[in-house]
Amino acid sequence: MRIEDYALIGDMQSAALVGRNGSIDWLCLPRFDSPSCFGALLGDEDNGQWWLGPAGGERPPATRRRYRGDTLVLESEWDTGTGTVRVIDFMPPRQANPDLVRIVEGVSGTVEMATEIHIRFDYGRIVPWVRRDDGVLHAVGGPDSVWLHSPVPLRHHGYAHEASFRISEGERMAFVFTWHPSHEPAPVDIDPFEELTGTETLWSEWVSQCTYKGPWRDAVVRSLITLKALTYAPTGGIVAAPTTSLPEDLGGVRNWDYRYCWLRDATMTLDALIDSGYLQEARDWRAWLLRAIAGRAEDLQIMYGVAGERRLPETELPWLAGYEGSRPVRIGNGAVNQLQLDVYGEVMNSMYMSRTSGLEADKRAWSIQRQLLAYVEAHWDEPDEGLWEVRGPRRHFTHSKVMCWVALDRAVKYVEVLGHEGPVDRWRELRDRIHAEICDKAYDPDRNTFTQSYGSQELDASLLLIPIVGFLPPEDPRVVGTIEAVERELMVDGFVLRYPMARDNDVDGLPGGEGAFLACSFWLAEALVMIGRREEAVELFERLLALRNDVGLLAEEYDPRYDRQVGNFPQAFSHVPLVHAARALG
Numbered sequence: 001m002r003i004e005d006y007a008l009i010g011d012m013q014s015a016a017l018v019g020r021n022g023s024i025d026w027l028c029l030p031r032f033d034s035p036s037c038f039g040a041l042l043g044d045e046d047n048g049q050w051w052l053g054p055a056g057g058e059r060p061p062a063t064r065r066r067y068r069g070d071t072l073v074l075e076s077e078w079d080t081g082t083g084t085v086r087v088i089d090f091m092p093p094r095q096a097n098p099d100l101v102r103i104v105e106g107v108s109g110t111v112e113m114a115t116e117i118h119i120r121f122d123y124g125r126i127v128p129w130v131r132r133d134d135g136v137l138h139a140v141g142g143p144d145s146v147w148l149h150s151p152v153p154l155r156h157h158g159y160a161h162e163a164s165f166r167i168s169e170g171e172r173m174a175f176v177f178t179w180h181p182s183h184e185p186a187p188v189d190i191d192p193f194e195e196l197t198g199t200e201t202l203w204s205e206w207v208s209q210c211t212y213k214g215p216w217r218d219a220v221v222r223s224l225i226t227l228k229a230l231t232y233a234p235t236g237g238i239v240a241a242p243t244t245s246l247p248e249d250l251g252g253v254r255n256w257d258y259r260y261c262w263l264r265d266a267t268m269t270l271d272a273l274i275d276s277g278y279l280q281e282a283r284d285w286r287a288w289l290l291r292a293i294a295g296r297a298e299d300l301q302i303m304y305g306v307a308g309e310r311r312l313p314e315t316e317l318p319w320l321a322g323y324e325g326s327r328p329v330r331i332g333n334g335a336v337n338q339l340q341l342d343v344y345g346e347v348m349n350s351m352y353m354s355r356t357s358g359l360e361a362d363k364r365a366w367s368i369q370r371q372l373l374a375y376v377e378a379h380w381d382e383p384d385e386g387l388w389e390v391r392g393p394r395r396h397f398t399h400s401k402v403m404c405w406v407a408l409d410r411a412v413k414y415v416e417v418l419g420h421e422g423p424v425d426r427w428r429e430l431r432d433r434i435h436a437e438i439c440d441k442a443y444d445p446d447r448n449t450f451t452q453s454y455g456s457q458e459l460d461a462s463l464l465l466i467p468i469v470g471f472l473p474p475e476d477p478r479v480v481g482t483i484e485a486v487e488r489e490l491m492v493d494g495f496v497l498r499y500p501m502a503r504d505n506d507v508d509g510l511p512g513g514e515g516a517f518l519a520c521s522f523w524l525a526e527a528l529v530m531i532g533r534r535e536e537a538v539e540l541f542e543r544l545l546a547l548r549n550d551v552g553l554l555a556e557e558y559d560p561r562y563d564r565q566v567g568n569f570p571q572a573f574s575h576v577p578l579v580h581a582a583r584a585l586g
């Protein structure tokens, strides 16, 4: 199945991907970053899958599907020769245990249905021991167990369970799948129909707080719901995406685990939420941050686990074939140990934005921010791996330096605007020194453009952020020149690459190419409107909106070679700039 054939459901602690054909191919429990119990996405049904749909062997795609209003409750409908059936998939807000509910409703006529479930723990490796008892299937393997309440008897078939049944107009039946630690007694049953009402109410109430009033409201609200679904409710952490190893290059090696909290992706997510009236998420994330980074400033990492875990060792899972053969499948992320100086600017900017949007002051937060600033003062002039987390040699990336400027700029504003205490003259002086150095070393006067790193000839789409973060005003000829250079040199089929994907490109240190990076394309739309080219900005923005799948979701990239979404899915880094660009264009 294509990546865009999936829809997301989740309970703000984990999430599942539901295919157009009624197959759940991805679900990690109990947390986003736990091992999967349905992992067919990165292999096949024998790595875990739960299919439910009209019987007949073909597993056809749903005739239509949608979220129920502004919620994360998914509805898929199949019109068949004998009638229409609806399957409602959702994960209720977490109580004691994670539940996944599938309700089957007869819409008209009578439809023959079937289901097949392959439960596999530990990323498809553990075939559990299974017992059936009075309408309940209980699977156990190592630390994991699941209880499946089925309204129809399940037959054992190989290492799977299946059932066939009939549903007629007006009937409804529910399957409830509950994860549970295997050493504990059976979980308490839930009422799936009450949970459906509760889940819809929760999402609708959350959306009703949204202050966004501009155009493209449906796309913005769907993005905000998706971002909220990527927050980890117990701690306030935010994951970059709920998947690992969906390839940036189909069949290639650019497969990474995104089920962690990047300071960059999380602060950008917060900015979008804060701008849309959501302050509680900012409060929760700040509390998460203070716990996660507690300790010495020099030990700050660019990403953490959802509860602030620091060790995220990157390992490969050789038993998984990978999405369409894209191997290796990785868990953990080696970028955790990189130096990425931009994150200091992103944290300072986001904290400043939340304070000016009404978040109450916190003394501990300011004292930690001061430590971070001291780190920037000592290290801003070092080469780093940059926001693209390159696996090639460190460089003086222009974007990293610009974000160090942002860190100091917001520090100065904390003092000047918010009345905090700090060595403002020293910060101001360094801010201006960094500014001067960037304009001197990262600007190519012959081509009238900033470049990817000091002394390089290459371009980089992160340069589009120069006017957006306020480093230079949009009317500055160097800004206009840089935007035009990006349009000339980094656009493929109307979308923007992160950096040139040349044959001998040694910048990212990885073999293979990749698609257009969606965030960069949204940044271009925002930059274009800032320099007064609104019509072209709207055109690009609408072209980007057209890439969303049928339920409004975006992966990390779009590959024009195959006209397909690629990379992890759905990706916060794509939905955040969608929200910002809509606001800017509106």
Ligand SMILES: OC[C@H]1O[C@H](O[C@H]2O[C@H](CO)[C@@H](O)[C@H](O)[C@H]2O)[C@H](O)[C@@H](O)[C@@H]1O
Pocket: 240, 256, 257, 258, 262, 264, 265, 333, 334, 335, 387, 388, 389, 390, 391, 508, 573
């Ligand atoms: O391209 C190589 C790197 O790719 C991933 O990083 C990307 O995803 C991150 C999470 O959304 C994002 O913060 C970063 O800007 C992107 O480049 C991967 O996580 C890295 O391990 C890998 O080196």
